Amino acid sequence: MRQLQNELAISTRGQGFTEITGEARRFVEASGMETGQLTLFVQHTSASLLIQENADPDVRRDLNEFFRRLVPEGASWMVHRSEGPDDMPAHIRTALTQVSLTIPIARGELMLGTWQGIYLFEHRDAPHRRRVLLHLIGE
Structure with missing residues (x-):
């Protein structure tokens, strides 16, 4: 059994999917490696990871809009605003999604479905540089 790690630096353009x-x-x-599993982990509390459709960009647009409506900026009950009005909504959106994914590897390939892609989901309005750790275990 072997293990490898890598780190990605992802530049976002603000809220949305990369x-x-x-x-x-x-x-x-x-x-x-021919068989195993890949784990991805984003090291942030205001961005998340998703496996989502990669064919029609309307899916990602609609998901982004859904989360904007579900957790709107400027809600009067939100106290944490240290970095602006999008600060606490970004943390809530991250809590509702996930910061880690695990994907099986077979025949040397990610076992994603036909229309599945891996996305960093930025929840802040401004562009950010995000770190995603990759950990591969297998043989």
């Missing part, structure tokens, strides 16, 4: 499927695929391919 696909990182290609980076994850290249990491697995370069490893030479």
Whole structure:
């Protein structure tokens, strides 16, 4: 059994999705591992990771809008605003999604479905530089 790790630095453009499927695929391919699993972990409390449809961009647009409506900025009951009105909503959106994903590897490939892609989901309004750790275990 072997293990490898890598870190991605992802620049976002503000709220929305940044696909990182290609980076994850290249990491697995370069490893030479045929079977195992890849774990991705985002080191932030205002961004998350999702596996979502990668064919129709309307899906990601609608998801982003859903989370904006579900957790709107400026709600009077939110106290934490240290970094602006989008601060606490970003933390809540992260709590409702996930910061870690695990994907099986078979025949040297990510076992994603036909229309699945891996996305960093930025919950802040301003662009950020996010760190995603990749951990591969297998043989």
